[in-house]
Amino acid sequence: MTVSSVASGYDGISLLAGNAAYIPAVRALFAGDDSIANTIDYININSTGNATDFGDLTVSRGRLGSGSSSTRAVFGGGYTATNVIDYVTIATTGNAIDFGDRTVSMYGVGGASNSTRALFVGGASSNSIQSNVVDYVTITTTGNATDFGDLTDSIELMGVVASPTRMVSAGGYTGDGTYGDRNVMDYFTIATTGNATDFGDLLAAKHHNMGGCSSSTRGLFSGGFSLNNRIDVIEYITIASTGNATDFGDLLATAYAVGGTSSPTRGVFAGGSTGSNQNVIQYVTIDTTGNAADFGDLTVARAGLQGASDGHGGL
Numbered sequence: 001m002t003v004s005s006v007a008s009g010y011d012g013i014s015l016l017a018g019n020a021a022y023i024p025a026v027r028a029l030f031a032g033d034d035s036i037a038n039t040i041d042y043i044n045i046n047s048t049g050n051a052t053d054f055g056d057l058t059v060s061r062g063r064l065g066s067g068s069s070s071t072r073a074v075f076g077g078g079y080t081a082t083n084v085i086d087y088v089t090i091a092t093t094g095n096a097i098d099f100g101d102r103t104v105s106m107y108g109v110g111g112a113s114n115s116t117r118a119l120f121v122g123g124a125s126s127n128s129i130q131s132n133v134v135d136y137v138t139i140t141t142t143g144n145a146t147d148f149g150d151l152t153d154s155i156e157l158m159g160v161v162a163s164p165t166r167m168v169s170a171g172g173y174t175g176d177g178t179y180g181d182r183n184v185m186d187y188f189t190i191a192t193t194g195n196a197t198d199f200g201d202l203l204a205a206k207h208h209n210m211g212g213c214s215s216s217t218r219g220l221f222s223g224g225f226s227l228n229n230r231i232d233v234i235e236y237i238t239i240a241s242t243g244n245a246t247d248f249g250d251l252l253a254t255a256y257a258v259g260g261t262s263s264p265t266r267g268v269f270a271g272g273s274t275g276s277n278q279n280v281i282q283y284v285t286i287d288t289t290g291n292a293a294d295f296g297d298l299t300v301a302r303a304g305l306q307g308a309s310d311g312h313g314g315l
Contacts (some may be wrong), residue, residue, distance in 0.1 A: 026263035026311030027090050029054060030270045031075050034062035034257060034304030035277070040088065040096065041270075041299050043281065045263040045309060050296040051270075051281065055095040058086045062304030063157070063209060063257070065111025067118025069139045070315055073308035074118050076102050076137075076145070077109035081126035085137060085145065090310045100144040103135045108156030108209070111306065112167045113139060114190045114314045119148060121169050122155045130154040130175050134188070134196070149195040152186050159210030159260075161219030162314035163239040165190060168199055170221050170237075170245070173207035179227055181205035185237070185245070190314075200244040203235050209304060211260030213267035214239065214313035215286045222269050222292075223251055223258045230254035230274065234284065234292065239313075249291040252282050261307030262286060268295060273303040286313075 026045040033039060038060040041051035061078030068074065068090065075096065076085040083105040086096035106123025113119065121134045132154040135145035151169065158172035170185040183205040186196035206224040213220050222234040232254040235245040251258070251269065258272035269292065270281045279301040282292040 026309055028261045028268055028307055028309040029073050029088070029090060030259045030298065030305045030307050031057055031066065032062045032064045032078060032305045033302035034079065035302065036060045036062065036079065037302060039300055039302065043268070043296070045266050045268055045311070048295045051298045053299050054093050055088065057096045058098055059084050063107040063109065064306050065109035065120040066306040066308045067111050067113030067139065068308035068310060068312065069113065069115050070310045072139050074099055074137060074139055075306065076111060076120040077106045077123055079107035079304065081105045081107050081124070087142070099137065099142045102145045103147055104131060104133050106131055108173070110158040110160035110169050112160040112162035112212070112314060114162060114164045116140065117190055119167055119188065119190065120145065121160060122151055122158055122172060124156040128175070130156050130173070148193045149188070151196050152184065152198060153182065155182055157207040157209050159212040159221040159224070161212040161214040161221070161239065162190065163214065163216050164314055166239050168219055168237065168239055169196070171202050171206045171210060171224065181207050181226060187242070199242050200237070202245045203233065203247060206231065208256040209258070211258035211269040211272070213260040213262035213269070213286070213307070215262065215264055216313045218286055220248060220267050220284070220286060221245070222260060223255045223272055225256045230256050248289045249284065251292050252280060252294065257303035259305035259307040261309040261312055263309065263311045264313060268307070270307060271298055271302045271305050277301040277303045
């Protein structure tokens with residue numbers, strides 16, 4: 001059979017005559033906003049183009065954590081220091097549904113997942129006290145989160161990536177010293193419970209929800225604040241090892257509070273603040289190095305959002 005077009009739900013790749021070797025489309029969601037909005041957008045990561053409205057969170061908030069399986073995304077915590085966890089079915093559109101509650105009420109939360117379990121890490125309380133708490137949910141169920149263990153420090157506004165077996169949390173803000181920026185990376189084995197172990201260091205101490213994304217082997221952290229300056233740096237780690245991060249390339253502009261997620265091969269970073277909130281979506285090929293390229297635009301400019309997808313590197 002000669003195939004000359006691509007079926008709905010798959011990305012546009014060149015097909016050899018007689019070979020219907022489709023690559024499934026990977027859908028990414030971007031939820032929340034520092035301006036306390038409830039917006040959820042979606043894109044097909046394997047293409048380029050502007051985002052489409054998906055629906056709304058149950059509670060308007062930003063600086064939240066996220067995780068996802070191949071079918072469901074969960075969003076936990078957020079500003080102003082809520083314990084709410086929502087979920088959506090990624091392949092559909094519509095408003096989020098209540099999942100349960102975190103063990104603590106926090107904003108500035110990090111989040112990542114494998115195919116079954118989502119972890120929410122750190123954050124700050126309503127009186128701006130940083131936390132070392134890590135809790136988790138089983139994505140296919142609903143209910144309240146369970147305590148997992150502790151970070152190596154009490155932090156908020158970190159970047160987080162995951163492989164199918166390991167989650168790595170990087171950087172963040174401790175509230176200590178002149179700036180309180182942190183360069184330390186921690187890691188956990190997702191299927192177990194317990195406290196974090198030191199992984200290595202970022203290229204520089206930084207915070208403010210760096211956009212995180214990963215393949216099954218490599219994790220990327222983008223943007224953030226370093227010494228109170230916005231930065232455009234993207235750096236990477238090999239998740240299965242330990243050690244310091246390596247330079248990957250640059251974002252299109254200096255930005256913090258960027259949302260990130262991925263397909264198995266492509267990382268996307270959305271929104272963030274360059275001094276004012278931006279609507280830009282940009283992408284990189286995870287297994288290479290180099291600067292980000294323009295993907296398209298969000299439906300509305302925002303920062304402090306979080307990404308999730310049905311094909312990220314933790315699945």
